[in-house]
Amino acid sequence: MSALSATIAGVGFWTDGLPDWASAVAFARDGVRPETAPARPAPQLLAANERRRAPGSVAVALDVALAACGAAGRDPATLPSVFASTHGDLAITDYMCDTLTTDPTAVSPTKFHNSVHNAAAGYWTIGAGCTEAATAISAYDGTFAQGLLEAMLQLATGSEAVLLVAYDTAATGLLGTVTHSEGLLGAALVLTRDGDGPRLTVELRDGEDTPAAGPLATHAAGNAMAQMLPLFDALASAAPEARLKAGPHRQLVVEIAS
Template identity: 50%
Template sequence: MTAANQAPKPPTLYIEGPAFWTPTLPGWEAARAAFRGEGTLTDPPAKRPSPQVLAPAERRRAPDTVALALEVAAASMAGAGRNAADVPCVFVSAHGDLSINDYMCSTLATDPTVLSPTRFHNSVHNAAVGYWTIGTGCMAASNSVSAYENSFAAGLLEAAVQCAADHSPVLLVGYDTPTVGALTSVTDSQGLLAVALVIAPERTERTVASFDWSTESGNGNVPAPLSAAAKTLAHINPMAHALSLFESLARVADDDPPAPLDLPLSSTLALRLQLQQVRD
């Protein structure tokens, strides 16, 4: 391909409001400190979050996937200083709600007449983003994405493309939960982990980093965690693919420049990110 007909370089984008939740690092401030070697894991681990976006009755009934996703989504919106009702969103999960899927399959196989309508309602992959848009009154575009083990990179690419195409901020939320029952024979998801951030087309006072991005040939390997804290989460669930990005965000002010990150989209393709600290 000659220089004259090369595809244009994607625009530089900006990250606001990083959010993180797992029982041993329940919040971005705790995670950021641990990833920098300045904090420790929470002991005992935190109980699952209780997102205030939902009404009390809905909060009690919400499955873990919804509770996790809405917790980090709300934290990201607060960190970005944006109105959730106005921001398009991309929610991404490799598996959706595994415990409900196990319940559904077991019940259908044994006594289908007792299947819970509420659990069926929560079994669909876009349940979390549905709760989010209802709870926040968001009428902007919303997507629910899954790409198995490479779901985080696929969701990040989707959000970046939307942001660049529409010149509008996009909320990205990633979450997964443990495998239970018969599904443990086909996938190994060990715990709760959720992440979120806002991708914006322009720098604001809430920007924490900028990044250039492209798709490149890859080998399917996930960047290895660097910190002791991140290493404890390396196999927790498919959202562990986000760890290298969040470690880089925790350290972006220290590295000059940070090393590029290749997040696998498939066994042969990667999303390459080059983070830069924001300088005054």
């Protein structure tokens, strides 16, 4: 595969204790955490009542997506998007499985509506009034790398800018005994073909060697989307490279030019 390139125009970030990209950068560089942090994202794209009812997966995805668009100075309605999640909303999936085995007619229509893998993408396009293409991707522990590749391929084939959103939630119930994920984690990038900002060049290679985990990767190590954090640690510390798992015996090497 030929190398693909893109510029990061804006970043959004949220995890437990680090509710935005500025606090994540401060923590990665100096170990400093905010004295207070919200327990849950509150995406302003949704009306107040919808904000309270939205599942964690939707809340964190919309929060970081809006933050990235704001940082990039981009209208959310104008951007095609790629939403990448390893598992979707595990709590809702566990609820669905449990209810279907015990009392199938009692399934909540709202939870059923939120159980689909592209729920966050749907909330985003409706809330932002966006009619551009929205893609939902899952590729187990290579999900973020494959989402990044998809976004960069869209840039290479005609899009001027693409929004990439990655997120995962905590595993609960019986489902939590077969797949592990802790806390809430999300991040977003607005990627452009040109412009100011860190310049990424990516290339798929054979291999599985992984560097030592940085501060962000250590902080949120239990979440299924921790696979993306080597890139965000590298961005926070102005490192020249990050390596992401891209599938069995494959890695995505990301070169970063400031």
